[in-house]
Amino acid sequence: xxxxxxxxxxxxxxxxxxxxxxxxxxxxxxxxxxxxxxxxxxxxxxxxxxxxxxxxxxxxxxxxxxxxxxxxxxxxxxxxxxxxxxxxxxxxxxxxxxxxxxxxxxxxxxxxxxxxxxxxxxxxxxxxxxxxxxxxxxxxxxxxxxxxxxxxxxxxxxxxxxxxxxxxxxxxxxxxxxxxxxxxxxxxxxxxxxxxxxxxxxxxxxxxxxxxxxxxxxxxxxxxxxxxxxxxxxxxxxxxxxxxxxxxxxxxxxxxxxxxxxxxxxxxxxxxxxxxxxxxxxxxxxxxxxxxxxxxxxxxxxxxxxxxxx
Numbered sequence: 355x356x357x358x359x360x361x362x363x364x365x366x367x368x369x370x371x372x373x374x375x376x377x378x379x380x381x382x383x384x385x386x387x388x389x390x391x392x393x394x395x396x397x398x399x400x401x402x403x404x405x406x407x408x409x410x411x412x413x414x415x416x417x418x419x420x421x422x423x424x425x426x427x428x429x430x431x432x433x434x435x436x437x438x439x440x441x442x443x444x445x446x447x448x449x450x451x452x453x454x455x456x457x458x459x460x461x462x463x464x465x466x467x468x469x470x471x472x473x474x475x476x477x478x479x480x481x482x483x484x485x486x487x488x489x490x491x492x493x494x495x496x497x498x499x500x501x502x503x504x505x506x507x508x509x510x511x512x513x514x515x516x517x518x519x520x521x522x523x524x525x526x527x528x529x530x531x532x533x534x535x536x537x538x539x540x541x542x543x544x545x546x547x548x549x550x551x552x553x554x555x556x557x558x559x560x561x562x563x564x565x566x567x568x569x570x571x572x573x574x575x576x577x578x579x580x581x582x583x584x585x586x587x588x589x590x591x592x593x594x595x596x597x598x599x600x601x602x603x604x605x606x607x608x609x610x611x612x613x614x615x616x617x618x619x620x621x622x623x624x625x626x627x628x629x630x631x632x633x634x635x636x637x638x639x640x641x642x643x644x645x646x647x648x649x650x651x652x653x654x655x656x657x658x659x660x661x662x663x664x
Contacts, residue, residue: 356399363426365392369405370423374412448477451641454490454502455482458553458582462601463503471648478641487556494633500642505599506627508557515629516646519653522625526589526596527615534615541620542569549576549594551585562597583609590614602653
């Protein structure tokens with residue numbers, strides 16, 4: 355069975371822009387008779403007329419021909435993108451990189467990546483989407499995103515993952531709160547009767563509840579809010595405490611400029627990590643692998659700068 359060739363698609367993509375075979379043939383750099391023969395061959399494969407050819411009236415696309423031409427143009431554009439991306443010329447990476455980032459993590463990851471990565475690879479087209487697991491994972495599976503940076507919490511088993519940096523839960527307190535004065539890590543039993551301002555998001559909420567449940571405790575939730583910056587702002591006004599994952603660039607200050615006290619949470623505090631995730635059957639491009647490597651280097655450099663002695 356005969357199949358359409360790339361040249362067939364190029365011809366059909368060009369035809370709607372012309373009213374005569376001669377004009378189209380000139381643009382395609384072939385003779386008028388060769389173009390007519392090619393159209394006949396394409397229609398034979400398609401098994402229906404795609405354009406009407408009349409000497410006195412030029413050429414007119416049929417409805418099927420219009421649809422064929424539209425699809426052909428899309429395919430030609432995709433082929434052009436492939437040719438612009440591969441092979442890598444002069445060692446330069448080219449093409450799109452589409453990554454997602456978990457919402458509460460995004461202020462600590464996205465600025466650093468978007469500042470430094472495009473400088474290293476100026477020929478890449480980098481785009482980002484912020485969301486929850488419920489939004490990012492379907493986008494990965496549909497191919498809308500290449501990878502996503504999330505916490506390694508309650509992830510589907512079929513996803514691949516690469517650790518970016520290790521992390522664990524911390525307690526956010528008002529600086530004058532008695533627990534902020536402790537010389538030891540804060541325990542969940544210290545917190546159980548205190549008002550918790552819960553960061554409401556999948557999977558963060560479930561993970562927090564599991565921490566308490568593992569010790570037979572139930573937190574006293576005074577408010578549930580969808581943004582970590584709002585949790586910190588409320589803690590800064592002394593309305594309760596918050597729980598957040600440790601990050602290399604956590605600022606002990608709220609959005610309103612009020613001081614916060616960030617303290618370690620005692621064991622059992624299950625360690626976790628920030629990871630890059632992607633579908634199990636997907637093969638990562640050199641572009642995406644370069645982004646993962648850059649994220650690992652950048653985030654861990656930030657940890658070292660934060661540690662004592664720097």
